Amino acid sequence: MRTLCLVTMTWMALGLAPEAGAEPPRLAPFARVRPISREAEALIREGAERSTTIRTMLARIEVSDVIVYVDTQITPRRLVAAWTRFVSSSPVSRVLRVHVDPTYPRQVRLALLGHELRHVIEIVEAPGIRTVEDMLRHYRTHGVETGDNQYDTAAAVETGYIVSDELLRSRGAARLAALRERDRRALSSGGSIGG
Numbered sequence: 001m002r003t004l005c006l007v008t009m010t011w012m013a014l015g016l017a018p019e020a021g022a023e024p025p026r027l028a029p030f031a032r033v034r035p036i037s038r039e040a041e042a043l044i045r046e047g048a049e050r051s052t053t054i055r056t057m058l059a060r061i062e063v064s065d066v067i068v069y070v071d072t073q074i075t076p077r078r079l080v081a082a083w084t085r086f087v088s089s090s091p092v093s094r095v096l097r098v099h100v101d102p103t104y105p106r107q108v109r110l111a112l113l114g115h116e117l118r119h120v121i122e123i124v125e126a127p128g129i130r131t132v133e134d135m136l137r138h139y140r141t142h143g144v145e146t147g148d149n150q151y152d153t154a155a156a157v158e159t160g161y162i163v164s165d166e167l168l169r170s171r172g173a174a175r176l177a178a179l180r181e182r183d184r185r186a187l188s189s190g191g192s193i194g195g
Helices: 002-013 038-050 052-062 106-124 132-142 154-178 181-188
Strands: 033-035 066-071 082-089 094-100 144-147 150-152
Touching (some): 038 154, 082 132, 094 106, 106 132
Antiparallel strands (some): 144 150
16 A cells, blocks of 8 residues: 555656546556566566465565565676675665576576575565675574675575475476366376376
8 A cells, every 4th residue: 555655646746647536557466576577577477376485475575674676687697596685775675686597497497586585585584684784794694605795594495495396286286287077087096097
């Protein structure tokens, strides 16, 4: 609701307010997790549809003070498959950027998204992180150093594996749903699938 009011007030200030009785603008289902490309938007949407873990993390971020920009552009220096960076903060919000390397297979990119969203949740749950220095200090004590000022956590690694498992199960469920009824009965009872 607060976001809708802010959008409406901005439109009014710019003289772009809709006419009386017009439908208000539709907001993205995840207003705090903001894709910066169509590929990133598709990745977030698919992750939310196929992974309970991703969907739960997205919902948690929505009720936090964190805004996350998700990027899937190819970067010139690919040192890691995905990363989370602290961008800025204000008295009312903190801004992060998540990057997922688009050259990996789709399933891997979704698991990497889950891994990075877990880092976002870690930051959501640490309200004292208001600067890059705060974030580095936090991860020096709560993470494992993987490079020069680069850290990871067991929780993020585990989340990546959990998301990967969910994706495998969801693909299996989709295949099962596509089978004919007789074949589904045979498969679920241990029989073979026939034609």
